[in-house]
Amino acid sequence: MVKAERLDVERIEPAPGSAWLIGLAAWFVPGSGHLLQKKWGRAALMGGAVWLSFFVGLAMGGHMFDLSPDGTAPVSLFDWSTMIQVPPMIANLGSGILYVVSWLMDIGFADDPAQAARTTYEYGNTFLLIAGLMNYLTMLDAFDVAAGRKS
Amino acid sequence: MKHFLVMMLFAALASIVFGAISKDTTHERVVYGVKVFAEFIVIGLALGWLLYFIPW
Numbered sequence: 479m480v481k482a483e484r485l486d487v488e489r490i491e492p493a494p495g496s497a498w499l500i501g502l503a504a505w506f507v508p509g510s511g512h513l514l515q516k517k518w519g520r521a522a523l524m525g526g527a528v529w530l531s532f533f534v535g536l537a538m539g540g541h542m543f544d545l546s547p548d549g550t551a552p553v554s555l556f557d558w559s560t561m562i563q564v565p566p567m568i569a570n571l572g573s574g575i576l577y578v579v580s581w582l583m584d585i586g587f588a589d590d591p592a593q594a595a596r597t598t599y600e601y602g603n604t605f606l607l608i609a610g611l612m613n614y615l616t617m618l619d620a621f622d623v624a625a626g627r628k629s
Numbered sequence: 630m631k632h633f634l635v636m637m638l639f640a641a642l643a644s645i646v647f648g649a650i651s652k653d654t655t656h657e658r659v660v661y662g663v664k665v666f667a668e669f670i671v672i673g674l675a676l677g678w679l680l681y682f683i684p685w
Binding site: 619 | 638
């Protein structure tokens with residue numbers, strides 16, 4: 479079967495409900511989507527990369543984003559200072575439970591000038607953003623495997 | 630040196646994920662991962678030197 483035909487077949491077949499659940503689990507707990515499908519190696523590598531990136535980012539003093547600019551309450555959702563927080567917040571949200579727990583415990587969200595002055599602050603931010611983005615890729619991979627679109 | 634090591638760690642983590650989600654066989658994935666890692670390092674160093682000579 480040539481690639482174009484294979485793509486046509488894939489378009490016709492809808493993904494089973496379990497694939498969506500696995501995708502959700504993969505987002506919420508990084509690596510769990512592959513673990514549930516007994517893809518041990520990929521779970522360890524991809525999930526491990528996300529977890530490590532997240533904790534290295536936190537250890538470097540990185541900062542995560544939510545809708546409150548500079549630690550203050552958002553004026554309005556359509557305010558520029560709030561809207562500019564949204565793209566990095568979406569990246570951070572990719573970390574799933576890591577983001578949620580950190581947000582609930584207020585770890586990595588405080589706007590502390592001393593923390594921002596650390597030489598590794600920007601590196602930390604980048605690692606935290608990348609952890610979330612890598613988990614989105616991991617989630618999509620787990621979904622594709624569960625849907626039978628990938629081995 | 631610390632900056633370079635951090636960049637290497639970043640490149641390693643990103644290339645692990647890029648390698649794992651791409652291609653069909655384990656061999657192809659490893660080759661692709663190593664290639665992405667090398668590209669991160671080479672481009673990072675090249676940009677570092679380029680910015681070093683730009684005075685602002």
